[in-house]
Amino acid sequence: MKKLFLLLTIFSLYLFVFSVPVLYINEFRYDTPGSDTNCFVEIKGIPGTSLDSVKLLGINGNGGGEYNIIDLSGYTIPSDSYFVVAKSTDVPNYDTVTTLVDFQNGPSDNIILRYDSLGSSTVIDAVCYGLPSGSDSVFRGEVWPTYDPSAGTSYFGFLARYNDPFVTDYNNNYKDYAHFNVKTPGTANTPLIPKTIVEIQQTPDSFSLYKDSTVLITDTCIVTAVFSNQYYVTSKSGPKEWDGVNVYGDIGDHTFNVGDTIFFYHAFVTEYNNKTEIVFPGTELYNAGDGTSPTPLYIPLSQIGESYEGVLIKVGPVEVLTTPDVNGEWIVSDGVDSLIVDDLATYTVPAVGSTVYLTGILDFSYGNYKLQPRNDNDIEYVTLYNLSGNVALNDTTDFSGISVILFNNNINDTIVTDSTGDFDFGSIEEGTYTLLFKKTYYETDSMELVLSQDTVIRVVLSRSKGEITGTINLSDNPSDLSNSIVYLNSETISLVDTTGSDGLYSFVDLPFGYNYKLKFEHIGYDSDSVEIFLDDYTKTYNLTLTKLTGIDEVQKVEKIVVEENGGGIFTFLYNKEVDNPTNIQIYDLTGRNIVNQSINSGKGVYRITLDKKLSKGVYFIQITGEEKPFVRKFVIVN
Numbered sequence: 001m002k003k004l005f006l007l008l009t010i011f012s013l014y015l016f017v018f019s020v021p022v023l024y025i026n027e028f029r030y031d032t033p034g035s036d037t038n039c040f041v042e043i044k045g046i047p048g049t050s051l052d053s054v055k056l057l058g059i060n061g062n063g064g065g066e067y068n069i070i071d072l073s074g075y076t077i078p079s080d081s082y083f084v085v086a087k088s089t090d091v092p093n094y095d096t097v098t099t100l101v102d103f104q105n106g107p108s109d110n111i112i113l114r115y116d117s118l119g120s121s122t123v124i125d126a127v128c129y130g131l132p133s134g135s136d137s138v139f140r141g142e143v144w145p146t147y148d149p150s151a152g153t154s155y156f157g158f159l160a161r162y163n164d165p166f167v168t169d170y171n172n173n174y175k176d177y178a179h180f181n182v183k184t185p186g187t188a189n190t191p192l193i194p195k196t197i198v199e200i201q202q203t204p205d206s207f208s209l210y211k212d213s214t215v216l217i218t219d220t221c222i223v224t225a226v227f228s229n230q231y232y233v234t235s236k237s238g239p240k241e242w243d244g245v246n247v248y249g250d251i252g253d254h255t256f257n258v259g260d261t262i263f264f265y266h267a268f269v270t271e272y273n274n275k276t277e278i279v280f281p282g283t284e285l286y287n288a289g290d291g292t293s294p295t296p297l298y299i300p301l302s303q304i305g306e307s308y309e310g311v312l313i314k315v316g317p318v319e320v321l322t323t324p325d326v327n328g329e330w331i332v333s334d335g336v337d338s339l340i341v342d343d344l345a346t347y348t349v350p351a352v353g354s355t356v357y358l359t360g361i362l363d364f365s366y367g368n369y370k371l372q373p374r375n376d377n378d379i380e381y382v383t384l385y386n387l388s389g390n391v392a393l394n395d396t397t398d399f400s401g402i403s404v405i406l407f408n409n410n411i412n413d414t415i416v417t418d419s420t421g422d423f424d425f426g427s428i429e430e431g432t433y434t435l436l437f438k439k440t441y442y443e444t445d446s447m448e449l450v451l452s453q454d455t456v457i458r459v460v461l462s463r464s465k466g467e468i469t470g471t472i473n474l475s476d477n478p479s480d481l482s483n484s485i486v487y488l489n490s491e492t493i494s495l496v497d498t499t500g501s502d503g504l505y506s507f508v509d510l511p512f513g514y515n516y517k518l519k520f521e522h523i524g525y526d527s528d529s530v531e532i533f534l535d536d537y538t539k540t541y542n543l544t545l546t547k548l549t550g551i552d553e554v555q556k557v558e559k560i561v562v563e564e565n566g567g568g569i570f571t572f573l574y575n576k577e578v579d580n581p582t583n584i585q586i587y588d589l590t591g592r593n594i595v596n597q598s599i600n601s602g603k604g605v606y607r608i609t610l611d612k613k614l615s616k617g618v619y620f621i622q623i624t625g626e627e628k629p630f631v632r633k634f635v636i637v638n
Helices: 002-017 197-201
Strands: 023-029 040-045 054-059 066-071 082-086 109-117 120-129 158-161 177-180 193-195 214-217 221-227 230-235 245-248 261-272 275-287 312-320 330-333 338-341 355-365 368-372 379-381 384-393 403-407 412-416 422-429 431-438 445-451 455-461 465-474 485-489 494-498 504-511 515-522 525-533 538-540 543-545 560-562 569-576 582-588 593-599 604-613 617-624 630-636
Touching: 023 109, 023 120, 177 214, 177 261, 177 275, 193 197, 197 214, 197 230, 197 245, 197 275, 221 355, 275 355, 384 403, 384 445, 403 422, 412 422, 431 455, 445 455, 465 515, 485 504, 494 504, 515 543, 525 543
Parallel strands: 193 214, 245 275, 338 368, 384 455, 465 538, 465 543
Antiparallel strands: 023 040, 023 158, 040 082, 054 066, 054 109, 109 120, 158 177, 214 261, 221 230, 221 261, 230 245, 261 275, 312 330, 312 355, 330 338, 355 368, 355 379, 384 422, 403 412, 403 431, 431 445, 465 504, 485 494, 485 515, 515 525, 560 569, 569 604, 582 593, 582 617, 617 630
């Protein structure tokens, strides 16, 4: 029984001695301006965790020797979860101070958190900063080193975890540690700011709104160009305005190619000579591409500017004006604006005078925007042909104001003709185009043109024609709406239409662009008129004519109805019931025949005005040629 108790005691002691605490190197700074008084290492753990037998030390990347061993025995993790080992009391929230925490500046140096007990050592956490500098470099970090900020910046930054390591620990220094410009010893680390490429780049001036910020790029990005130690990316919805950025100095254990889809764990935004850059990134290949480049964004040279910095663009056609200078830069122009072309990549420079399309990244350096072609495939040579012609109108000799529009995927140009109708687009690259000819009130014409030689086009536009239609109703709502008369007049046209029983009238093939005057009449009803400007294919005008007061309907009782006397001119309505020739005679009280007039029209209602003036008095009207003679007496009152 005593032996069993002794064994249990030894086993418990063994478990106690070798119970390695869970601790993380959470944030550190090893290089500061001047004498490095603000160096520190922050350790994160569960509050109350003992640091007995825990050592913080450096391992020289050159040879692997241990140095600056700091024994943390006697300390525990405080209630805020952060234990800060500082070089001086200038560091906020320090828990202990020692000059040994001033570790080497790198590259390829290591900081180790180790548990030493009973002659055995266990590495609790480790970080290496900076790439190996040679074959004898010693790496003691996890998987791949993080960055050495002091080697790549004009200021001194901090390396810190952006995830809570108790929740997410990639066990990979490159992924786990991000570069920050704000230190947080003894407090929670600064979180990443989630931003798209467009949000990072879009700015009212030349500086990113997120300069000196550590961000999470939320886009899944596509590589658009690779130049030595830098590459460019766009979002999957790009390239577009503001949607491109330079990634500089990625030390990841991978090489990206154009077309690869990549993911950013973290990134630091900076401005280098007024060019926005992503530095100190943690990246990973998401999907390997096949080398196919995203389609570049076509823009004219006049739009070159900040919103396209870092974007994969296409320009042209442009003429090569110069050969490369001592810096490898040459100039192209579209005849109005010019652009510098640079040589980050290797390609064949076109001869002076060549006309080309150029694709590349819009870069910015030494105060100028510059295009960076990626290879010979980004240079397309162009053959030019002249395109001109004449467009006429079918109804006038003044051919001014005609829009001639030429367009395809790369060009959209418009010429407005003068009175001659001539147009000339000058030298245009060979290819397929659409030509549109447009003028208000004329039919638009179009053609597909394959330009493969100097070409002259001749076109005649016809004036558009439309119709004016409508329905004439009568105020007393008869079932038969026949015999309404419509007169149409314009500068060049005079037409008449008579309605059928449905009351419809219609004038077709009327030229656009004119005012048309319409007058509407129906016997026994007030007339009406309207003026209509024809600028559409169909204009509709409906109306109702009002019945005249005191005039009976001719067809119901009498064959004639006398209208108001117009200064002695005799006017009457006559309902003719047969097709026979009809004779109208008027007699005064003495029996003298005053009017004798023949009517040869067929059956129907007629409005007849005689050509004689009659003085006031009593008269008789006789109508013969009907089925039986018809006589009526009437009185004229002046």
